[in-house]
Amino acid sequence: MTTKLKEVDVVIVGMGWTGGIMAKELSDAGLTVVGLERGAPRSDAGFSVPMIRDELRYAVRNELFMDVSRDTLTFRNKPAERALPMRRLGSFLPGEGVGGAGVHWNGQTYRLSPHDHALRSRVEGRYGKSFIPQDMQLADWPMSYAELEPYYDKFEYVAGISGKAGNIAGRIQEGGNPFEGPRAREYPNPPLKPSLASEMFTETTNKLGYHPFPRPAANMSRPYTNPDGIQLGECQYCGFCENFGCEANAKASPHITVIPAALRNKNFSLKPYAWVTRVNLAPDGKRATGVSYTSVLTGEEFEQPASLVILCAYGFGNVHLMLLSGIGKPYDPVSDTGTVGKGYCYQVATVVQAFFDDRNFNPFMGAGSLGVVIDDFNGDNFDHGPVGYIGGASIYSASLGGRPINQRAVPPGTPRWGTEWKKATARWYNHTLQMSVQGSNMASRYNYLDLDPTYRNAFGLPLMRMTYNFTDNDEKLSAHLTTVAHDIARAMGPTHLGPKTPRRAPYSIVPYQSTHNTGGAIAGHDPGKSALNRYLQSWDVPNVFVMGANAFPHNSGYNPTGAVGALTYWAADAIRTKYLKDPGPLLHT
C-alpha cells in the first residue's frame, strides 16, 4: 500500500551539494520544499577523533559511500560485450547519506576555462572541423563562462575556497593561474600553507617556464564565516580528508553549510532514508506529478506529489531515474538518436611518483586539496596542432596524506613482499613526491548509459548499464601529458623516478581513478542532441530540473564540483526569476 502525502511546491531527490543548494535557494524563495535522501543523516559526533582516523573503516571498507549490495551498475567496455555488475566499489565512489559525496570529497574546487564553455567553436575555429575525430560528440556548452561567472563566485564564497586569483576583471595576478577566465574578485580565503612537495613543484615548474599556482581548496586556510553566516574551522592538515568526514569542520561540505542554512527555513523539511524509485508523470508524459519513494527503514512506500521535481541524485542517480521514469528518449548509439544516457564521460588520470633520498616529505601532513597546479597544458592553453588530440589536463603535486594502507610507494623494481619490500617501504615512505595528471575526456558515440536487461537492484528495478572505454584521443592525451609530468619530476633531480604509465584502453572499473563521472543527461541548445536546456530543465518534462555533472557536454581537465555548484546556483536563479513567474519550458524550440 502506498501512502499519498500532501502536495508540496518542490521535491528534491538527493541531498549532496546540488540538493543542498537547491533546498536553500528555493526555500529562501518561500516555496515549500521537501528533500529526500536515500542514506542516513550525519551528525558531528560521527566524525570525531579518534574514531574518524580509521583508514580501514573509511578508506578501505568504504563506510561513507554508496552500498552496492542494494544498487550498483553494470559495466562493459563496448556494446559487443556482456555487461556485468560492479560487485564492489572501485574506479569511483559515489556518496550516500545527507551531504552526499560532499562529506568525503577532497575539496579541489575549480572553474572551467572559458574555452571549455565553448569547446566545439574553439576547436573548429583554431584547428578546423576535420580535427575532430569521427565519433567524438563535441559540443559547446549552452552557457558561456561569462554568464556563469557570478555563480562560480557565489559557490566559492559559500564554500570558503582558499586560493589565489590569477585574473581579476582582466588583470593578471601574480601567483595565480594566468590562464583562468576573468573573475570578479579574489577568493574568500588565502591559499593553504605549502608542503615541501608544493615548494619543490613550484620551483621546478617556474624554472621550466610554466605557471604554477596553489590549488583552490575547500579546506579552510583560516576560520571562515560564509555569506549564510555558517562558521567553518581552520584546516588541520590532518591527512584524513578524502574518504573521511572532517573532524575540524574545516572542509566545506553540504551537511555543515547549505543544508543547515536551508533547515533554518520552516518551509524546508529533510527526509533521510527515503529512496526514490521513480518520478511520476501525468498520463500525457509531459508533466511530472511528484515522486514515489520507499523508506529503507520500514519498506513502506510513499507518493510525494509536487509541482516541481529537482533531481540531485548525482549524475548516475539522475540518469537512472530519468530512464526508469520515461523522462526523455533513451540514447541509442547505433542510430545516434535519443538523449538520455548520452555523453557519459570520465577522467583520463595518471600518477607520477619520484623518490628523493634526502628529502623528508612528512606525507601525513596534508589536506584534501593541498598542492600546486600548472594549467599550461589544460584546455586550449597550448597549441594542439602538433599533438593531434583535443583536451588537456591539470598537472599537479599532491600532498593529500600519508595513510599507510593506501598511500605508500616504493621505487620500481622493488619486490612486492619479504624483507626487501619492507626495507624499501621503510626507506621511501617519507621520501616520495606524488604528482598527478588529471586529463579531460570528450564524449564519444559508444560511451553511454542505459538500463541493463538482466540485473536488478534491491527494489526490483533494472540496474543502470555503463558502456565505456578510453578512445584514441584519450590515449594520445595521456601519453603526451604523462610525459610532460614525468619530465617535470625528472627535472627535480630525484634519486629514483617512478614508471611512466599513461592510460591506455581498455578502461578498467577496478582501480580507483576519480569520482568525476560526467554526462548522461547533458545540457545543450538542441533538444534533439541534449536532454536538458541551458537551465538544466528537461526538454521533455519541463517541471523536472536535473542538477549535477550529468549536464556537462564533456569532462574537462579539472575536478567538476566548482562547475557543478555554479550550474546549480545558475539554475536555481532561473527557477526563481523566470520559471516561477511562468511555469513551463524556459526555452522554446
Add this chain to the structure above:
Amino acid sequence: MVDIARRDVLTMAGAVGVGVAIPVSSAAAEAPPAAARSYQFFDLNEVAFIEAFVDHLIPADDLTPSGTELGISIYIDRQLAGAWGRGARMYLLGPWAAGTAQQGYQLPLPPADLYRCAIRAVEAHCAAVHGASFDRLQPAQRQQIVQALSEGRLPLQEVPAQAFFDMAYANVMEGLFADPIYGGNKNKQGWKLVGFPGVIAAHAENIEHFRGKPYPVEPLGIADLS
C-alpha cells in the same frame, strides 16, 4: 620461531582444552591475552596455511617481528569472521559470468568462502606437486608458490589464483598498517616501520615547523585515545 609446526601446537593445545595461548617466540613477553590469539574463522589446517603465508610476505627480520606475531593472521581471521568476510557491501546476485579483467571481481563467493576454497586448492596443489602442506615447504618452494599465485599462474581447482592472491595480499597489508584495534599492527609496529604518527593529526603548525624535517613521534592508535 618454535620448531614444531604451528598446527601441531594448536592440535596439542586443543587437546588439552586450554585455547591457543601458546607463546610463539621470544616476543611472547608481550603476547596478548588468549582470546585475542584464538581464531574465529580459520580451522586448524587453514591456520597453518595462513600463518605460513603471512610470515612469508612479512618475515621476521631486523625491521619487524613476523606477520603472525604482528597479529596479521588474527586480523584476517577477524575480517573473514565479520560482515566484510560474509560479503557486506558487495553485490552478490546472479547470474554469474567470468567477464573481463576490467569488469572486476565476478565470483559468487564472498571473501570468507573465497579464502576457504582457495586455501583448500593451494593445499591440494602443494600436496600433489611437493607432497607436503604449504607450511612445511622449503622457503624457496613457498616463494615459488606465492610468486605463481601472484601472477595468476598457479592452476587451482575451482577458484582463480589471481582473485585470491589480490585479496589476500591486500588483507596482509591492511593487517600490517590498519589501526591495532582490528587485531594486526601489533604495538603499532607497522606504523613505526614507516614513521606514521597515527591518529593525532593536528598539523596546522607542524606543516610549517617540520617542513622538510623529520617528525619523530611515538604513534598513537584509536585505543590509546578512547
